Amino acid sequence: MVSLHPESHLRIPVETVRTAWAACPKGTPVMLMRDRLDVVFADEDFADLYPTDGRPALSPGQLALVSVLQFAENLSDRRAADAVRTRIDWKYGLGLEPDDPGFDYSVLCEFRARLAEGDAAERLLQVMLQRLVEAGLLRAGGRQRTDSTHVLAAVRNLGRLELVGESLRAALEDLAEADEQWLLPLLEPEWGKRYGRRVEIGKVPGGKPAVAALGETIGRDGAKILTALWGTQAPPGLRRLAQVEILRRIWVHQYYWDSRGKLRWRKGKALPPASLRFDSTYDTDAHYCVKRGTAWRGYRVHFSETCDDTERPDVVVHVATTIATVQDGELTPRIHDDLAGRNMLPDEHVVDSAYVTAGRIERARRVHGVELLSPLDRDHSHQARAGEGFDKSCFAIDWDEQEAACPQGHVSTGWGPMRSGGYEYIQIGFDQATCLACPVRSGPVRSGPVPVHQLPGLSPLDRITAPPSARDPDAQPPRPGHRAMAAPLRDPRWNRIHALRERTGPRPRRARYRGVRKVHVQPVLTALACNVARIADWLNTPAPARRRATRLHTLYASAAHP
Incomplete structure (x- = not known):
């Protein structure tokens, strides 16, 4: 056990200052950040993570800064510890003497584990933001952008057969370590070859029937172990092993008992949703997901930054x-609530269309006073794609009276709910005879998304649908939402504003850890490292040089203002 005895590193040793600026006269990112922000992470910021008794711990403030610099330069723990011992600019940022021996590299891993266990990774970001506010480099309001990126899990991709085989092998390993005498009578001769080493199954000859047969063979082996574990003769402690519980849940996901009591291999359509089933026996938080043609197993990270x-x-x-299966829009209220807790809410928030619905736009305005800017109002009807006829944006909708007016001034005659593709819409109808006689109408009638017989007296061309609203649990009546969705696309600044979202960064693509709590430490440290680099670049950017006035310009200026 270690205890924390806070230390002060406000004063940089004189010899360190002299040597650092002699070696790096233009400064390095860590030196520039130290001069502008002083001590970024203080020991007092992490006092509650350490007990009050035990041997003294290394300075958590220094370990936090080393971790950020490590991610900024993409160094391993060993190389980061070497940099603390050998690099004078790091000693400058840390406030160490030139001859300070540093520390063993293993403490960096222990420090990150402490951050993950205490959910303290967010504290690193909060502390840096507070220092930036105090230095005048950050303020609330303005404009921010948010985007997500996928992060690959630190596990190998497994097929379904490899998943069930590897999960059974992992459970057998844990059982052998916990109580080999209980397990030994259950083992069968062929299990040594089947589960003795890492399970790797390539293409199975015989097609789908052969795959199902092999899957059911592994299923019967696992069912034998699970039946014995829940029998009266099994030690109760074995059921609580982590890999045993994972095995039980994977068998529920991948198998079922038929009417004759025989274990069967589930077909693809009968599997649970990706958000519920496991894709790895060693990282149960890693899930399979597909977004815009990109498929991955792992996590999803959302970065919000000023712009x-x-x-x-x-x-x-x-x-x-x-986890990867959580959709972007589910994070919008959480991001705003978190930013409000830090007094960092923007005035305008630029996001992708996946982050917004009518209800979320209305909630952002009502609760936080934030204007969401997003291309939510894209119309995929054939009129909008062809640029002919009237799309949804051409109609004036009166939500209070529940009616709409077409560009020719005719008022709708029908208003009602419609459900299509899992979404709820509001369907608005116009008089068929009036539309057929309309002088601006041309071309043949096009079929709409809903069969004609479901809407008596209305032709497909006479229907328009408002954007979905009721699917969002936070949704209020969609009146302000529809106007908000249409406004950004009519704003001439929109293309320039939304282009800002494309530059949102950073982009950590592969997880170094397993489990969502530990994985979260990585993007936080990556974001802090990105901030260090951007602050250094901003401090190093020279002021624009003033052009020397020409003699003719001076003459005109003196003539205009004698």
Whole structure:
């Protein structure tokens, strides 16, 4: 057990200052950050993570800064510890003497584990943001952007057969270590070859029937172990082993008992949703997901950063890590609530269309006063794609009276709910005879998404649908939402504003750890490292040089203002 005795590193040793600036006269990112922000991470910021008794711990403030610099330069723990011993700019940032021996590299891994266990990774970001506010480099309001990126799990991709085989092998390993005498009578001769080493199954000859047969063979082996574990003769403690519980749940996902009491291999369509089933026996938080043609197993990380056209650096202000199957829009209220808790809410929030619905736009305005900017109002009807006829944006909708007016001034005659593709819509109808006689109508009638017989007296061309609203649990009546969705696309600044979202970063693509709590430490440290680099670049950017006035310009100026 270690205890924390806070130390002060406000004063940089004189010899360190002299040597650092002699070796690096232009400064390095860590030196520039130290001069502008002083001590970024203080020991007092992490006092509650350590007990009050035990041997003294190394300075958590210094370990936090070393971890950020490690991610900034993509160093291993060993090389980061070597940099603390050998690099004078790191000693400058840490406030160490030139002859300080540093520490053993293993403490960096222990420090990250402590951050994950205490959910303290967010604290690192909060502390840095507070220092930036105090230094005048960050303020609330303005404009921010948010985007997500996928993170691959630190496990190998497994097929279904490899998953069930590897999960049974992992459970057998744990049982052998916990109580080999109980397990020994259950083992069968062929299990040594089947589960003795890492399970790797390539293409199975015989097609789908052969795959199902092999899967059911492994299923019967696992069922034998699970039946014995829940029998009266099994030690109760074995059921609580982590890999045993994972095995039990994977068998529920992958198998079922038929009417004759025989274990069967589930077909693909009968599997549970990707958000519920496991894709790895060693990282149960890693899930399979597909987004815009990109498929991966792992996690999803959302970065929010400032993007003001002001004299301040753009820095990351919020990081959220979820399992891969959590959709982007589910994070919108959480991001706003977290930013409100830090007093970092923007005035305008630029996001992708996946983050918004009518209800979330309305909630952002009502609860936090934030204007969401997103291309939610894209119309995929044939009129909008062809550029002919009237699309949804051409109609004036009166939500209070529940009616709409077409560009020719005719008022709708029908208003009612419609459900299509899992979404709820509002369907608006116009008088068929009036539409058929309309002088601006041309071309043949096109079929709509709903069969004609479901809407008596209305032709497909006479129907328009408002954007979905009721699917969002936070949704209010969609009146302000529809206007908000249409406004960004009519704003002439929209293309320039939304282009900002494409530059949102950073982009950690592969997890170093397993489990969503540990994985979250990585994007937070990556965001902090990104902030360090951006602050250094901003401090190093020279002021624009003033052009020398020509003699003719001076003459005109003196003539105009004698």
